[in-house]
Amino acid sequence: MLLNSIVQGLEFDTIKGDLNKEISTLSYDSKEVMENSIFVAISGFAVDGHQFIDKAIEQGASTIILEKDMLIEQDVTVLKVINSRDALARVSANFYQNPTEKLNLVGITGTNGKTSSSYFIQSIFEQAKQSTGLIGTIGTLINNKLVKNKNTTPESLNLQSTFSEMTNEKVDNCIMEVSSHSLNLKRVAYSNFNTGIFTNLTPDHLELHNNMDDYFEAKAELFDLTKDFNIINVDDKYGRRLINRVKDYETTLVTFGLEHKADIYPTDIHYSFDKTTYTVNTPSGSVKVAVNIPGKIYVYNSLAAIACAYCNGISLEDIRYGIQNVKGIKGRLETIYKEEEYKVIVDFSHTEDALEQALKTIRPYVKGKLILVFGVYADESDKGREKRDGMSRAASTFADFSVVTSDNPKTFDPLMIVQDISQAMDRYNGKYKTILDREKAIQHAIEISEKDDTILIAGKGHETTQKVGNLEIPFDETKIALEALQEKKQFVEL
Ligand SMILES: CC(=O)N[C@H]1[C@@H](OP(=O)(O)OP(=O)(O)OC[C@H]2O[C@@H](n3ccc(=O)[nH]c3=O)[C@H](O)[C@@H]2O)O[C@H](CO)[C@@H](O)[C@@H]1O[C@H](C)C(=O)N[C@@H](C)C(=O)N[C@H](CCC(=O)O)C(=O)O
Ligand SMILES: Nc1ncnc2c1ncn2[C@@H]1O[C@H](COP(=O)(O)OP(=O)(O)OP(=O)(O)O)[C@@H](O)[C@H]1O
Numbered sequence: 001m002l003l004n005s006i007v008q009g010l011e012f013d014t015i016k017g018d019l020n021k022e023i024s025t026l027s028y029d030s031k032e033v034m035e036n037s038i039f040v041a042i043s044g045f046a047v048d049g050h051q052f053i054d055k056a057i058e059q060g061a062s063t064i065i066l067e068k069d070m071l072i073e074q075d076v077t078v079l080k081v082i083n084s085r086d087a088l089a090r091v092s093a094n095f096y097q098n099p100t101e102k103l104n105l106v107g108i109t110g111t112n113g114k115t116s117s118s119y120f121i122q123s124i125f126e127q128a129k130q131s132t133g134l135i136g137t138i139g140t141l142i143n144n145k146l147v148k149n150k151n152t153t154p155e156s157l158n159l160q161s162t163f164s165e166m167t168n169e170k171v172d173n174c175i176m177e178v179s180s181h182s183l184n185l186k187r188v189a190y191s192n193f194n195t196g197i198f199t200n201l202t203p204d205h206l207e208l209h210n211n212m213d214d215y216f217e218a219k220a221e222l223f224d225l226t227k228d229f230n231i232i233n234v235d236d237k238y239g240r241r242l243i244n245r246v247k248d249y250e251t252t253l254v255t256f257g258l259e260h261k262a263d264i265y266p267t268d269i270h271y272s273f274d275k276t277t278y279t280v281n282t283p284s285g286s287v288k289v290a291v292n293i294p295g296k297i298y299v300y301n302s303l304a305a306i307a308c309a310y311c312n313g314i315s316l317e318d319i320r321y322g323i324q325n326v327k328g329i330k331g332r333l334e335t336i337y338k339e340e341e342y343k344v345i346v347d348f349s350h351t352e353d354a355l356e357q358a359l360k361t362i363r364p365y366v367k368g369k370l371i372l373v374f375g376v377y378a379d380e381s382d383k384g385r386e387k388r389d390g391m392s393r394a395a396s397t398f399a400d401f402s403v404v405t406s407d408n409p410k411t412f413d414p415l416m417i418v419q420d421i422s423q424a425m426d427r428y429n430g431k432y433k434t435i436l437d438r439e440k441a442i443q444h445a446i447e448i449s450e451k452d453d454t455i456l457i458a459g460k461g462h463e464t465t466q467k468v469g470n471l472e473i474p475f476d477e478t479k480i481a482l483e484a485l486q487e488k489k490q491f492v493e494l
Contacts, residue, residue, distance in 0.1 A: 028157060067083060103171065366452075438477070
């Protein structure tokens, strides 16, 4: 493709060189640069991509897009832009010929519930015989093929390439999770969103956003990019703030909720551990649905999905079967072992609100004690401390006993994290034991459990690795828990 076409719509200064040249690929990582490609230099959080320009040229880059003043002596085209991440999104969309124009693109944002809502939507669309791809925390799913992603919302170049693959594979709808990072860092810029969905907003990622207002502003950006529907949870405080902001937009506003007046709302809700049933009411009629994951949060997530299906003209019958067909979602209140009243559950709750919701959901079905295994992934800053405090409050309030451990400590000191959690647990009078090694912590929870108890292993959900330092170590907590149970059952009847 000609460089001229790739830079269409991009604002830049030509520092030097020719725009009339053939380009093979794009890259933002010098390690992946190929002959006759464009290298986009990004000033990163960890390192500055501009320092790899020489390396990129050595590897064959014929065009450099940068955002800093630099003298480049080699014979290449140099284009200066205001924001390299934004430029990367623009040229990536052009390079792949704006694939989102050929897709029905649904973006889901919010602190919790994005993955779960996306699985419900996919199931409904598939029930209606529409081929539907997913992009999110669990990975990218195209025609039943799952590929892991580095990020929940991939970098723009990877994203546009995935959209393009979806159009080649004749996918009709793409349902994607849109993280606040991706909005902030322009990963989703120049993507043509038909629908935006807002689930909820509670404290998280405050290491990137200065405060909740900044975090809200980042999420709200998605609703400036949508052209058909904005679907918003009216029960959430920030959802109502968003509604006020977008209510006069041309994009149609559709609300969902349980507590406030909404376009899509449930009646006749019956909760049990195995499923929740309710009648969903939409402007085009009502239908009874069964959600196979317990609790109110999954009523919200299924309502978000139903609102999306309603906006896309899907029949009530397909909605009913689509919701019912979701038998469970990996690591989302997933019961990995059950024998009479004894249960072991794995859940991805890694924020204060998610942990509180998960514990409150399980609590009514616990006959004995509720034992929690948890850690907190957060840095050494005050914001990290606030997160540890909040999660410890939830643990102390809603669990009978907690085993405090590590959760992806990455480059932070795991001992410091666990000590800080312990202090917070003391402040809230929580009963706990600390075991730094997560495998041993899970084994301990199983060891001390008795007949009728429920163990919740929180934080990692579907993940199968533990990130320690710069290493990613294989870590399958379902396997660890089941092996510990096997051992225990030789001695004790559960
Ligand atoms: C904090 C953050 O968001 N970082 C993202 C950012 O990385 P960065 O700016 O630190 O990159 P860097 O390492 O400093 O490198 C800067 C540039 O130099 C380039 N480079 C680097 C080395 C080299 O040898 N050659 C080279 O060219 C890099 O490719 C890059 O372009 O840009 C990268 C490329 O897009 C992202 O993969 C990376 O996500 C990291 C892995 C991450 O952990 N992000 C998290 C915080 C995140 O984005 N999370 C959200 C939300 C998750 C949720 O739902 O909770 C998500 O969407 O995943
Ligand atoms: N609607 C909800 N409100 C509050 N908590 C929720 C809700 N839905 C799910 N959760 C909790 O949050 C956890 C993560 O859910 P899910 O993966 O659907 O959210 P997510 O927004 O995709 O999260 P992430 O951004 O971390 O990928 C679940 O394991 C559950 O404990």
